[in-house]
Amino acid sequence: MDDSSCRAWSDVDTVETISLSSLDITSRVDSPKQVNQKENIHKVCLPPELMEKIVCYFDGKTLLKFKQLSKTCDDIANNALRYNKLWKKFCLKEIPKKYLIDLFTKQCDKTVPFELLKDIHYETAYKKWVEWQNPIFKFTYIGQHDFLGLNGVIKIICHELDVLIVFSNFMYSFSVIKSQSSGKHYVVSSYSKCCKSDALVVLNPRPEINEETGEDNIFITCREKHSNLCPLHSTVNEIHDGIIREHYTGKLVDVDMNFYTNICCWVRETWYEWHSNIDSNVIKGHLCPHLSFLLFTSVIHGLIISRNQINSILIHGIYKDTCIISNSWLKKKYLGASAIYLYTNILFIGTLTGFLLGYRLHCMDDLITLKDKNMLFETKLDIGQINMFDIIDYEDVKTLVVASTKSVLWIKIH
Secondary structure, X not given: XXXXXXXXXXXXXXXXXXXXXXXXXXXXXXXXXXXXXXXXXXXXXXXXXHHHHHHOOOOHHHHHHHHOOOHHHHHHHHHHHHHOOHHHHXXXXXXXXXXXXXXXXXXXXXXXXXXXXOHHXXXXXXXXXXXXXXXXXOEEEEEEEEOOOOOOOOEEEXXXXXXXXXXXXXXXXXXXXXXXXXXXXXXXXXXXXXXOOOOEEEEOOOOOEOOOOOOEOOEEEEOOOOOOOOOOOOOOOOOOOOOOOOOOOOOEEEEEEEOOOOEEEEEEOOEEEEEEOOOOOOOOEEEOOOOOOEEEEEOOOOEEEEEOOOOOEEEEEOOOOEEEEEOOOOOHHHOOEEEEEEEOOEEEEEEOOOEEEEEEOOOHHHHHOOOHHHEEEEEEOOOOOOOEEEEEEEOOEEEEEEEOOOEEEEEEXX
16 A cells, blocks of 8 residues: 555544554563563554444454444444344353343343343343453442341342342331432332231232332232242133142242243242243152252252251252252351352352352352352351342442341442
8 A cells, every 4th residue: 555545544534543452462572672662553544334344253342342442443333233233142152041141130121021132231231241250359338237126037139229128027128329429329228018927029020010009010929828829820720730749848938930031930848840831730840858948049040059957058950850969068167058149150158157258150060069269259247147148230230138137238249
């Protein structure tokens, strides 16, 4: 290309000079003679139309870095995103589906089917995924509430920025608010009300508007009787089936439902079963005498985790009718796990001695056998034994809600 051609390229306002070293593409020579030399930056001039085509071949992390180079790069990327569903492509290629559903469940309106989610939903999910992959976790305490005279938290339900704290016969609602003056988050109490004794309150996976109040029916109470009322698969008789099973005994200890998987799971003290909208009359369950000490249920991850009386961990594969026992899951100083929450590929553990632990899981074996190299953090809380978890992951708030017998902490994650 001659000098006149170069001048013609430089006269076009929409052309951006891209520094390849900014994207970590250039190679560096570590020769001692070149240590004090100025870094050689190779610049390439390309028309924006071609850059848009190149952007479509980026992966998600490279695209995010490219957008940060300059305003023109940001415009080029946004134009490519406008006409190509890149975020959906990035999510489906780079994020395992169960983790993606985890992110959608916290972020999206649950009345929108999976196949109708827009690229903006995928963009939010991808950016959240990148944030959670940060190897460094920093915590800020943004709230604490002490409950006296009550018999311990039996359920925490996070919905957007709202948190429902459920006791055996009482419910408290809180919201996380951002101060416009300081930009800091804090917790405020919304309301409290009595509920049926031993009621099992869960987040409605398919909320409907209450005709009397005009509000969404966000929380529902599951029946204690054998017949299970499920908003996902309501039949004419409002039950999955009418068959009484010998092993289907014991108190209902947990229910988990998910709109995107279209699956629900009912866990009792000795038996669990799951249902979908296909072959709803087929019994799909598992008998186990250790389900009364339940720690975690997730139809997204296909897992039920419980413990026995000697604090060994039992990991149940919901859809595989399998049960794996791990006798030495935690170190002796923790005594044993008292609360578990699995969100994307991060395992949060609360212990009998008040430790809060976090592990990065790369495969199923990392869950069965915890490895020191996968530990993300270890911190000791001053609220005693940790009994319950849930996660707020909405807008710019990532908060872990942790309950002991008498207190609930809101811990913001950075």
